Amino acid sequence: MKLYNLKDHNEQVSFAQAVRKGLGSQQGLYFPLELPEFELTEIDRLLKLDFVTRSAQILGAYLGDEFSEETLKKRIGAAFTFPAPVAKVEPDIYSLELFHGPTLAFKDFGGRFMAQMLQEVAGGEPVTILTATSGDTGAAVAHAFYGLENVRVVILYPRGKISPLQEKLFCTLGGNIQTIAIEGDFDACQALVKQAFDDEELKTAIGLNSANSINISRLLAQVCYYFEAVAQLPQEARNQLVVSVPSGNFGDLTAGLLAKSLGLPVKRFIAATNANDTVPRFLASGAWQPHATVATLSNAMDVSQPNNWPRVEELFRRKIWQLKDLASGAVSDTVTKDTVREMAMLGYISEPHAAIAYRLLRDTLQPGEFGLFLGTAHPAKFKEVVEEILQREISLPAELAERADMPLLSHTMQPDFAQLRTFLTQKA
Numbered sequence: 001m002k003l004y005n006l007k008d009h010n011e012q013v014s015f016a017q018a019v020r021k022g023l024g025s026q027q028g029l030y031f032p033l034e035l036p037e038f039e040l041t042e043i044d045r046l047l048k049l050d051f052v053t054r055s056a057q058i059l060g061a062y063l064g065d066e067f068s069e070e071t072l073k074k075r076i077g078a079a080f081t082f083p084a085p086v087a088k089v090e091p092d093i094y095s096l097e098l099f100h101g102p103t104l105a106f107k108d109f110g111g112r113f114m115a116q117m118l119q120e121v122a123g124g125e126p127v128t129i130l131t132a133t134s135g136d137t138g139a140a141v142a143h144a145f146y147g148l149e150n151v152r153v154v155i156l157y158p159r160g161k162i163s164p165l166q167e168k169l170f171c172t173l174g175g176n177i178q179t180i181a182i183e184g185d186f187d188a189c190q191a192l193v194k195q196a197f198d199d200e201e202l203k204t205a206i207g208l209n210s211a212n213s214i215n216i217s218r219l220l221a222q223v224c225y226y227f228e229a230v231a232q233l234p235q236e237a238r239n240q241l242v243v244s245v246p247s248g249n250f251g252d253l254t255a256g257l258l259a260k261s262l263g264l265p266v267k268r269f270i271a272a273t274n275a276n277d278t279v280p281r282f283l284a285s286g287a288w289q290p291h292a293t294v295a296t297l298s299n300a301m302d303v304s305q306p307n308n309w310p311r312v313e314e315l316f317r318r319k320i321w322q323l324k325d326l327a328s329g330a331v332s333d334t335v336t337k338d339t340v341r342e343m344a345m346l347g348y349i350s351e352p353h354a355a356i357a358y359r360l361l362r363d364t365l366q367p368g369e370f371g372l373f374l375g376t377a378h379p380a381k382f383k384e385v386v387e388e389i390l391q392r393e394i395s396l397p398a399e400l401a402e403r404a405d406m407p408l409l410s411h412t413m414q415p416d417f418a419q420l421r422t423f424l425t426q427k428a
């Protein structure tokens with residue numbers, strides 16, 4: 001698979017190089033040179049396969065020139081050790097539950113596949129994973145790489161701006177996992193990561209690698225669960241499907257659009273955001289005007305400068321799709337709370353991120369259409385918020401309950417690159 005740098009189309013790399021490097025020069029994102037497409041009969045055949053077998057074949061369409069189907073199946077099998085079930089919420093609205101992995105959020109899929117592929121291509125050389133998280137990526141990355149040989153993981157997160165349970169989940173591991181609470185917001189963390197990647201000397205010295213949503217391997221893994229959703233939906237939903245994606249950095253939406261470009265039948269996507277609504281405002285007005293990031297109940301979506309957006313635009317350009325066909329909307333915290341309550345009355349306990357996607361779907365679905373929203377996190381992952389909204393207790397799954405009593409092992413740091421650099425060059 002060849003990929004090019006969106007900032008410099010002459011810079012082309014293989015998938016193996018893209019996985020290792022994360023970002024290209026000038027912090028450019030990598031984007032596939034070829035956009036494979038399955039015939040309709042192929043799609044039908046794929047939809048009948050089991051999740052892992054199908055996913056290996058989907059990835060084979062991109063990666064077949066670099067890895068055998070057997071290797072891909074082995075790696076996918078080691079990454080996707082849990083299901084992605086579809087649950088019915090209303091007669092014509094379904095939830096794709098992506099939270100049955102070890103850290104109870106969709107980022108387990110991308111994080112674990114990336115860890116597998118990095119191990120596949122690293123050839124035993126030492127690697128430092130540096131990533132910024134607004135909540136869930138950190139946990140997924142930490143758990144995906146925990147205990148892997150020759151890999152050091154350093155995770156930055158905004159101090160006090162992620163849920164206490166989220167923090168417990170990835171800041172209590174120790175070993176090859178180091179966590180730093182930055183005195184700033186997520187964008188400040190992301191800026192530090194970008195600075196590190198601009199520092200060529202540092203990059204080579206520690207084998208710097210990114211594992212957040214900008215790594216192409218994560219996106220390819222995420223493409224697979226859109227197929228898994230359609231495979232489970234009633235046949236009549238297939239050509240009338242509207243998919244609503246709760247969005248922060250827009251990795252999940254990019255993956256969904258890639259699934260569509262492979263030929264998966266999706267009538268329309270909805271880009272759903274909270275008050276950090278740079279994209280919905282852009283789609284309405286044509287002007288890209290990020291505001292300062294604001295804290296919301298759906299904190300994993302508190303991103304005002306979504307880093308995958310250039311990929312979305314590139315895909316639309318390449319496929320000659322119209323951005324006006326991308327639906328979008330922003331949902332306030334007040335409406336989010338109401339929606340979590342309404343979903344509970346329908347018998348479905350959800351959490352703020354998925355509720356935002358459900359809300360926009362419900363409000364815009366046309367007769368005859370079927371709706372699917374991504375259930376990006378388990379409600380227990382946002383226990384405090386959900387309990388407060390619903391005025392009832394949410395029990396913790398065993399994975400979280402075990403970690404809740406363990407001590408935090410995080411360092412704290414000002415958003416100062418010099419300090420971070422020193423930390424990174426010291427021995428782990």
Ligand SMILES: *Cc1c(COP(=O)(O)O)cnc(C)c1O
Pocket residue numbers: 105106107135136137213246247248249250251252253300301353354376377
């Ligand atoms: C990361 C995250 C999102 C946003 O996903 P992006 O790919 O960054 O758009 C939504 N919901 C939850 C629970 C998340 O953790």
